[in-house]
Amino acid sequence: MIQQNGGAVAKGWVQCQVGNFRLDTEWEIAPGQVLVLFGPSGAGKSTTLRSIAGLLRPVRGHVEVGGRVVYDEDAAVWVPTHQRRLGYLTQQYHLFPHLKVADNIAFGLRDRNSSDSKDRVAELSSLLQLGGLDDRYPWELSGGQQQRVALARALAPRPAMLLLDEPFASLDAELRRTLRRELRTMLAHSPVPVMLVTHDREEALALGDSVQVINEGRTLVTGEPLDVLGQPGQGRVARLVGVENLFDLAIQERNPRDGTMTCVAEGLRLEVPLDAHLSGGATAEGEQDRVTVGIRASDIILAKEELTGSSARNRLQGQVVSVESRPPGYAVTLDCGQPLRCHITGAALEEMSIEVGQQLWAVFKASSCFLVDETPAAETAFRG
């Protein structure tokens, strides 16, 4: 059983300047919790990790790791990287090519030849299913094994915080799922705060206890993974997390009794939730007459015939214009006046024998539609 003694909150804030790029971010992670930094490349995710690791000097900031202040510009505190007690996993793992697996794992241990060190290496190898690979060189390992060795090496010195920079990005989908599960198990054993960088939505949902969406060096929103990535309330966030269907609609009629409203666009008529809760202030005085609505492709049911007598408020008929493989399932695009993207499983595709040109019905609840705030002032402001 692996017991970590890094039971302290990791928190801090940094302002960094790299060339013309400005980063301004803050975080707080409880032990055993995973904070996912989500955003496109160049958003500042890796820069955040590197500034926490002390591999990059911020302009200002305050960083706490393992209950200790490791950086504070105003208090002139700067603890060098090797004294910060961090585990840092890079996308390419960077296993030391001249060292065998066991030596890689033991690299960060103080006395590598002591029996304690050997026990630690053995413990991690068995936990991460690396048994029998001790004498291999990194190039003799598969991608998944390399990833496990890198994780074992990062965990060996019992870090007070884990920094994971797209740790699964270069693996195939199947392996990624397995390793995610393993990482979850590891974290249960060793409750340290984890900051994980990814631009993979599935990964963020599977691993994150909370998600922080960042773009162009700024945090757009922080919250529960499902809230942030499932039905994002902000236009920029919705586009960043890849909401498949976003429609710009005119409000035709509000039905306060049902808590819905009817919106239309060319060839499209949708029942969506009432806009009373919309933040952004535009609804307070004069109600706006246009609205952006998002629908997740996986929330849409496809049917061969019209599904009458159901509770679903939205039934759209459309012609299949494309069927694309999207592992593990398929993406079907219907032309319902506007293109509508739906995700279905391979079994469903076969069972319904969906083909391009076919007429299908798309069915979804009003509550599957969510309103997206397009007011640009929706950024969360920082210590202003």
Place this chain on the structure above:
Amino acid sequence: MARVMAMSRLTAHPAGILGGGGAAIYVLFIGLPVIALLVRAAQQGDFLAAVTGDLALTALRLSIMTSVISMAVVVLLGTPFAYLLARSDSLWARVVDSLVELPLVLPPVVAGVAMLMAFGRGGLIGPGLENIGITLPFTTAAVVFAQIFVASPFFIRAAKLGFQSVTKDYEDVAQTLGVSPWRTFFRITLPLAGPAMFTGLGLAWARALSEFGATMMFAGNLTGETQTMPLAIMTAMDTSLDSALALSVLLLAGSVFVLVLLGLLTRRKWQGR
């Protein structure tokens, strides 16, 4: 399998035919003189006597001693310097970087004259050195200076490329694991750059052993003091071709030995990353 297929495809290709012809001519061009040297040396009767003669042994001893000293200096000073060049991208570093190549294109004789102008009796800092009791020209130290001057770029360039091939990420990861920058250098950077450095050392050593022009100008040709192997060969040519041949074979053997030894050291037990 793949290699065989690539080969057969190459031989059918015009570039393959031309390249093959070129390779044959080149091998002959380099190989023939070497073979001729060995054959002529073997034909002479008192080869062993010439090889173990006073002239040969004195020159050999001096060559080995001076080249070992200059290589030690080159490695000790050149390694941190090469690391700096590899990691820095400042304008300053780039200027210095191109300066490193100057000795490669400078004729050694010119280097010798230049060193004489700097450290010589009437040179720039020669008189100053003389005041504190240091005389460089025409001493064994001058031989070492000349060797360092012409040979160091071979090592520094190779070491720089070696360090550049070790991405900084390895060092970053090592430090996050709690290993100090110094220890990281010795445990990660140096071993990974090692093969490239040994290759550079081999070339630099061979260059130092064969150094002639700059030594002649700056150190002179004094038996036992500045007369290294190449100078001894030149001197022997005047009196006896046989001893010149014997010395040449000895130097050839020495160079091959250095190349093979360092070739063995540059073999890595791991593959590219």
